[in-house]
Amino acid sequence: MTLLDGKALSDTFKQTLTSECKTLKEKGVVPGLAVVLVGSDPASATYVGMKERSCEAVGIRSIMHRLPESTAQEALLSLIDTLNKDPQVDGILVQLPLPAHLDSDAILEAITPCKDVDGFHAINVGKLSQNLEGFVPCTPLGVMKLLEAYAINPKGMDVCVIGRSNIVGKPMMNLLINAGATVTVCHSQTKDLKAHTLRADLLVVGVGKPALLKADMVKEGAIVIDVGINRTDKGTLVGDVDFDAVAPKCTFITPVPGGVGPMTIAMLLSNTVHAAKNR
Ligand code: GUN
Numbered sequence: 001m002t003l004l005d006g007k008a009l010s011d012t013f014k015q016t017l018t019s020e021c022k023t024l025k026e027k028g029v030v031p032g033l034a035v036v037l038v039g040s041d042p043a044s045a046t047y048v049g050m051k052e053r054s055c056e057a058v059g060i061r062s063i064m065h066r067l068p069e070s071t072a073q074e075a076l077l078s079l080i081d082t083l084n085k086d087p088q089v090d091g092i093l094v095q096l097p098l099p100a101h102l103d104s105d106a107i108l109e110a111i112t113p114c115k116d117v118d119g120f121h122a123i124n125v126g127k128l129s130q131n132l133e134g135f136v137p138c139t140p141l142g143v144m145k146l147l148e149a150y151a152i153n154p155k156g157m158d159v160c161v162i163g164r165s166n167i168v169g170k171p172m173m174n175l176l177i178n179a180g181a182t183v184t185v186c187h188s189q190t191k192d193l194k195a196h197t198l199r200a201d202l203l204v205v206g207v208g209k210p211a212l213l214k215a216d217m218v219k220e221g222a223i224v225i226d227v228g229i230n231r232t233d234k235g236t237l238v239g240d241v242d243f244d245a246v247a248p249k250c251t252f253i254t255p256v257p258g259g260v261g262p263m264t265i266a267m268l269l270s271n272t273v274h275a276a277k278n279r
Pocket residue numbers: 093094095096097118138139167
């Protein structure tokens with residue numbers, strides 16, 4: 001069993017991005033990422049803080065907008081309009097989930113697709129589904145880069161994706177289909193989850209339920225990618241995979257933390273630098 005070391009790979013990406021930022025700076029371009037956080041969800045605040053620090057570390061200017069929980073839809077749309085027009089801003093990220101009174105879909109659609117470094121705008125979602133160039137959501141993109149780094153080619157594999165979110169499951173499905181895999185997407189309404197997982201050469205789990213994937217659900221020799229980030233009562237981080245039991249059956253598996261998480265941030269930085277190059 002080999003651990004897929006997302007921390008180490010993300011560091012390699014960050015080194016490359018640091019030198020790319022240096023080159024851009026010589027041309028007078030400092031990549032800028034505007035990050036919008038509405039309200040005070042502690043997990044979101046943590047993620048946003050990590051994104052901010054990672055930006056600074058590679059030479060991307062992060063422009064934070066921390067807005068109160070009570071922010072109105074019109075105010076947020078107006079901020080996005082300003083950021084869309086700001087030549088110093090190459091990427092715009094609105095941290096999800098937004099408070100319930102806000103219409104997330106309308107907010108995400110208001111971001112100009114060429115600054116949509118999260119890849120959540122319908123234009124970029126459509127491009128991904130048609131295998132055209134566009135911004136790809138950071139977590140699934142990070143998974144693809146991690147597989148590539150370990151010479152794991154999904155072409156022809158039977159893949160089971162658990163979770164159908166717009167952030168992870170659906171874009172993951174499209175990336176894997178585009179890579180030539182046969183993809184089954186399971187979710188909360190799936191009748192017999194185990195029947196699907198047991199057939200899979202490659203499993204990608206992103207639902208937010210600790211120990212959802214158990215050892216008796218995994219084929220001997222499978223590859224397991226754990227996208228879950230769950231905080232336990234003791235304050236430690238665990239994924240969606242019952243790691244200690246599942247790992248011995250795998251050829252490759254991602255740890256949590258240190259697997260997909262760091263890759264997500266590296267891909268956000270990469271998308272932002274890419275946007276800056278297209279200025
Ligand atoms: N919330 C959880 N994951 C993400 C992400 O990748 N981007 C944004 N904007 N919000 C998130």
